[in-house]
Amino acid sequence: MIADRIIEQGTLTTQDGRTAVEVRIPWYRALPGSCIAGAALTVDGVAAPEDSLRWTMNNRTFSFEELVDETGEWWFPLDSAVLSGDLPVHDGQAEHEVRVDLKLYIPYIITDHGVLHIEEHDTKTMKVAQR
Amino acid sequence: MTSLGTPIQGVTLYSFTRAFHARQYDLDGLIRKVAAEGFGPGLEVIGFSSLRGFPDRIDDNFVGQFRDLVAEVDLVPTSLAVNVDTGIRRDRLMNHDELVEYMRKQIEVAARLGFPIARVQISLTPDAMESLLPVAEKYGVTLALEVHADQHGAHERVLALRDRYEKLDSPLLGFTADWGATVTGFAPSLLEAYRRRGASEDLLRQVVELWDGFYAEGPPNTQKVHGERFGAFIGLAARNRRPDLGIDFAINGTGLFGPAPLDTWLEIMPWVRHVHGKFFGIDENGEEPSVPVRGLVRQLVENGYSGAISSEYEGWHWNNWQDPFEIIRGEQAVQRSAAANAGSAMITDATDARRILSSHLAQPVRG
Numbered sequence: 001m002i003a004d005r006i007i008e009q010g011t012l013t014t015q016d017g018r019t020a021v022e023v024r025i026p027w028y029r030a031l032p033g034s035c036i037a038g039a040a041l042t043v044d045g046v047a048a049p050e051d052s053l054r055w056t057m058n059n060r061t062f063s064f065e066e067l068v069d070e071t072g073e074w075w076f077p078l079d080s081a082v083l084s085g086d087l088p089v090h091d092g093q094a095e096h097e098v099r100v101d102l103k104l105y106i107p108y109i110i111t112d113h114g115v116l117h118i119e120e121h122d123t124k125t126m127k128v129a130q131r
Numbered sequence: 132m133t134s135l136g137t138p139i140q141g142v143t144l145y146s147f148t149r150a151f152h153a154r155q156y157d158l159d160g161l162i163r164k165v166a167a168e169g170f171g172p173g174l175e176v177i178g179f180s181s182l183r184g185f186p187d188r189i190d191d192n193f194v195g196q197f198r199d200l201v202a203e204v205d206l207v208p209t210s211l212a213v214n215v216d217t218g219i220r221r222d223r224l225m226n227h228d229e230l231v232e233y234m235r236k237q238i239e240v241a242a243r244l245g246f247p248i249a250r251v252q253i254s255l256t257p258d259a260m261e262s263l264l265p266v267a268e269k270y271g272v273t274l275a276l277e278v279h280a281d282q283h284g285a286h287e288r289v290l291a292l293r294d295r296y297e298k299l300d301s302p303l304l305g306f307t308a309d310w311g312a313t314v315t316g317f318a319p320s321l322l323e324a325y326r327r328r329g330a331s332e333d334l335l336r337q338v339v340e341l342w343d344g345f346y347a348e349g350p351p352n353t354q355k356v357h358g359e360r361f362g363a364f365i366g367l368a369a370r371n372r373r374p375d376l377g378i379d380f381a382i383n384g385t386g387l388f389g390p391a392p393l394d395t396w397l398e399i400m401p402w403v404r405h406v407h408g409k410f411f412g413i414d415e416n417g418e419e420p421s422v423p424v425r426g427l428v429r430q431l432v433e434n435g436y437s438g439a440i441s442s443e444y445e446g447w448h449w450n451n452w453q454d455p456f457e458i459i460r461g462e463q464a465v466q467r468s469a470a471a472n473a474g475s476a477m478i479t480d481a482t483d484a485r486r487i488l489s490s491h492l493a494q495p496v497r498g
Contacts (some may be wrong), residue, residue, distance in 0.1 A: 028148045029179040029214070056244055061452055068221050076183050100185055110251055112358055115218030119456055128376035 002026045006122035007079055007100050015131035017061070018052075019043060020027030020084035023100055025075050026120045031063060031104060032104070037117060040101040041085045043128075048085025056082040090126045099123045138428065138434035139488055140463060140471065140476040141173015141209055143378065143407070144181055147455050148163055151181070153414050158182075159200060166204035167294050170459055172481040173439040173488075176246075177212040178237055186213075186236040191389035194243050201245065205481045210275065210307070211437040213237035215254040224294065230259060235266045242270035247325035247492055248405050250307050251276050253288060257295035260304055267303040275307040275404040275491050280389025282358045283312040284398045285348045293399050302494065305404035308396055311445070312350075312389035316421040317342045318411035321383060322448035323375065336373045341367055342384050350391035381457065387411075387445060400434050404492065411446040412453075413461035428469035428477075438478075438491045439484075440466065 003026045011022035021041065025031065036055060041048045055062045058073050075081055089096060101121040109116035138278060142165055147453040150156055156164060164169060182193075201208055213243050216233065217224050225233065232253065235271050241249040250274050250456075255263070258274065266276050277290050296304045348467075351357040361381045370376030396403070410422045416425075431440070442462050445457055470477045478484045 001151065004363055004451075005152065024152070028152070029177060030144065030185070032219060034219060037221075071219055074179075074184075077180060078154060078157075078183070098319055104223075105218060106253060107218040108214045110224070112354065115224075 001118070001120065002072065003120040003122055006102060006120060007124045009100055010081070010126055012096060012098055012126050013131045014087075014089040014128050017086055017088045018084055019048065019087040019089050019128070021098055021100065022080040023102070024080055025077055026102065026122075027106075027109050028077065030074040030076045031107070032072070032096050033057075033067040034072050035107055036067050036075065036092045036102075036106040037105055038064060038103040039083055040099075041083050042099040043087055043089050043096050045097070046087065048087040052086035054084050056084070065073055077126065092128060092130060094123045094127070097125050098125060098127055132198045132436040135473070135475040136432045137475055137478050138406070138431055138436055138488060139173050139207070139209070139484045140171065140437040141207070141439045141454045142170040142459060143175035143177070143212070143441040143443050145175075145177055145212070146442060146447070146459055149447045149451065150211050152480060162200055162206065164456070166206050168456060168460065169442055169479070170442070170463065172205070172207040172479065172484040173441060174206040175210045175212060175250075175439075175441040178240060179214055182240075186240045189240050189243070189453040196386070206414045207248045208244065208251045209441060209488065210242060210248040211237075211241035212250040213241065214381055215252040217254045220367045222257065223312065227259065231262050236264055238263075238266055238270055238272050241272050243250065246272070247488065248273045248275050250405065253277065253279065255283055259293050261295060263300060264299060264301055264304060264386070267301070268375065272305050273404050274415045275303060275305050275306040275406065277309055278399065280314070281307040281351055281385050282389060283389055283391035284308070284395035285391065286350070286352055289399060296402055302492065303403040306399050306474055307405040307407055308399070308403045309357060309407040309409050309443070310422055310424070310427055311387055311407075311409035313391045313393050313395065313423070313427065314388040314421055315346070315370060315423050317384065317388055318446065319414070320412040320450050324395070330374070330376060334373060337367055337371065338364075338380055339423060342390070342403055347389040349374060350389060350395070352418070355479075357385060363380045371464060372384070374394070386461065393430055395425065395432075396430060400436075403436060403438070405438055406431065406436070406440040407441040407443045407447055408462070410441045411444075412464050413452065413458050415467075417461055417464065419462060419465060425469040428466050429473040432470055433471040437487050439488060442466070
């Protein structure tokens with residue numbers, strides 16, 4: 001588990017009320033969209049509304065509802081995905097505290113309670129770039 | 132009398148997950164590094180970790196480049212670790228036919244890349260393994276199901292597989308023995324990682340005591356006992372007001388540090404086609420403090436094992452302060468010393484390794 005690498009330092013961007021950050025998989029192997037079960041994006045303590053969150057990988061953008069059935073696109077361990085949501089971030093000079101929460105299913109570990117899922121989070125401080 | 136085995140030295144790229152993930156090496160660079168360091172000749176790769184687009188988008192161009200590289204640096208592909216992702220869908224587990232096709236695609240890639248073994252996983256039942264035998268035969272790939280903590284060589288699920296293998300009597304069905312099933316202590320480097328996360332000495336003492344108690348009781352032979360032990364670690368963390376560490380204690384304490392005795396491997400030894408030399412660290416004396424590497428190598432040698440041992444360093448999950456390449460170097464030195472002490476030697480020459488691995492995989496299980 002490599003949770004401290006989820007957020008890519010220096011990748012926070014914002015435009016017209018939408019904010020995005022690049023994220024890395026905290027796991028050793030690729031997972032398909034169907035195993036990316038949820039995320040949260042929080043900047044300076046304010047979370048983007050859940051239904052506004054979008055996930056971009058392999059040049060395709062998904063809502064989390066769309067990811068549920070997505071077994072064709074995979075998040076490779078070397079690739080950054082982009083998590084974005086409705087969240088105004090104004091001050092371009094200030095340092096912002098960015099937090100990302102991720103819920104992933106580990107598809108080959110089947111427990112008595114179903115497919116194992118892990119919840120990981122990372123917090124980093126960075127400036128925001130206007131796109 | 133069984134003649135002494137000559138295990139083949141090797142490594143899985145999984146050991147270097149942290150460096151690869153950090154983009155310090157790409158696949159080409161990491162394979163060259165492994166060869167230059169002398170960590171081979173055996174080379175194991177995890178498909179879903181190292182190969183972009185695995186298994187559906189592995190084109191012939193990539194296959195050619197991979198084979199050329201491995202030949203150029205004189206490594207010997209041993210095992211392609213493939214995954215049994217039964218739980219890939221959210222609405223249900225894969226059905227039997229879906230699972231067979233999912234595995235077939237990965238096994239085909241193993242053959243195309245030149246790996247004689249595909250490491251498969253415990254979610255495959257005896258029936259599923261039987262269904263996959265024609266796939267193994269079609270591609271000429273040995274399926275070596277990994278016996279990994281919390282299972283072990285004498286676990287009910289493993290014995291059921293062994294009994295089916297015995298009935299099917301094919302040299303293409305066997306096991307990968309993962310040394311994490313037979314661990315003798317909670318890894319000190321993980322305790323150090325918890326210390327760095329603010330765990331008290333008192334809490335760490337209790338974690339070690341709990342694990343030592345399970346070790347004294349013996350390994351879990353059923354999933355029920357495993358579940359109870361998993362819960363005990365979570366309870367311990369909660370009672371000590373560190374619930375944030377509970378899942379971590381439980382996953383590592385039951386899933387990485389399996390407490391089975393060494394002789395459990397004898398239950399399946401004739402079917403062991405590949406070995407994961409799982410370990411967690413090397414101490415100041417140059418020894419592995421929690422995995423009995425010397426005893427495990429001696430056992431393999433004395434039982435005539437001449438397949439590959441992939442050194443599999445798993446301390447990278449928590450150890451971000453030591454160099455994994457130095458740690459692998461240290462563990463392989465212990466393996467070579469142990470093989471010599473047992474009257475044999477680890478195979479480190481690529482030409483010898485190719486010949487011996489081919490003979491090891493071709494022979495019938497009951498020779």
